[in-house]
Amino acid sequence: MQITANGIQIEVETYGPQDGVPLVLIRGLGSQLIHWPTEFYEGLAAAGYRVVLFDNRDVGLSQRCPKDGVASGADEITAAALAGAPVPAAYTLNDMAKDVVGVMDALGLAKAHVFGMSMGGAIVQLLCMDRADRLLSATIVMATARPFAARGGNAEWLATLLARDVDRETYIANGVAEYAHWGSPAYPMTEEEVGAQAAQAYDRAFDPEGINRQVLAVIASTDRRQDLTKVALPCQVIHGTEDTLIPPEAGAEIAGLVPHCDNHLIEGMGHVITPKQAPMLVEMMQDFITRRTS
Numbered sequence: 001m002q003i004t005a006n007g008i009q010i011e012v013e014t015y016g017p018q019d020g021v022p023l024v025l026i027r028g029l030g031s032q033l034i035h036w037p038t039e040f041y042e043g044l045a046a047a048g049y050r051v052v053l054f055d056n057r058d059v060g061l062s063q064r065c066p067k068d069g070v071a072s073g074a075d076e077i078t079a080a081a082l083a084g085a086p087v088p089a090a091y092t093l094n095d096m097a098k099d100v101v102g103v104m105d106a107l108g109l110a111k112a113h114v115f116g117m118s119m120g121g122a123i124v125q126l127l128c129m130d131r132a133d134r135l136l137s138a139t140i141v142m143a144t145a146r147p148f149a150a151r152g153g154n155a156e157w158l159a160t161l162l163a164r165d166v167d168r169e170t171y172i173a174n175g176v177a178e179y180a181h182w183g184s185p186a187y188p189m190t191e192e193e194v195g196a197q198a199a200q201a202y203d204r205a206f207d208p209e210g211i212n213r214q215v216l217a218v219i220a221s222t223d224r225r226q227d228l229t230k231v232a233l234p235c236q237v238i239h240g241t242e243d244t245l246i247p248p249e250a251g252a253e254i255a256g257l258v259p260h261c262d263n264h265l266i267e268g269m270g271h272v273i274t275p276k277q278a279p280m281l282v283e284m285m286q287d288f289i290t291r292r293t294s
Contacts, residue, residue: 005102011061016045028118032060039278058210072209081155163208186268234292240269
């Protein structure tokens, strides 16, 4: 369903009992709500949570958010970055955090547990820092607190993150290749499963310019490390030992900064949540919420 949140249209799906404790799931860069494993959100719903899925702005069925004078095409952004010119963002991760609060407002949720992966984990950090009054707990998955430059980011790396307009067959092949690089060896998906998911995402709403605006929002994000030391919410970090995109040390750093933060390093987990991981993560969420918020 479409709702108005933070002044834009956001696509939302909910699962579980209407009177269940709310749990909002926040996706990573360029991904859509369909990328959540059914086994994960249905498992949480079966545990009694009111699970909220949504497409972040600029992907899936949510509103596109271009800005006059701000580039969205990969070639234009790359050329500017390589020339040392500014690459401004159409919006920030702070705006995307406000979208989450807007989704909660539209659904009448005063407070919620939040679970965010990758870019979604960065958004969760901002919610902890700026809107702790709306959170019951925070789960930060496969994320970092450091800005792009502090992670060694440069124009060449930026170019590899940008999306380009490709046909369906190429998009599916790229998805399979990317999974081979950052998948979870201990919780694998088959090439057929990865390809089917990529096909579904392409058919539903592939928009490279929207993804690129998200990339620029990530690049523009500031250092969150100092602010995390002031967080006073029940928090946990989850990271995989096989994460080739954001190293596990980044998750450990977050856990070390947030007071009393639980830290879970998952053997054999990469930079993805697969159906085979879902039961473990559901159990982990139930344990964390019961121990830290009951």
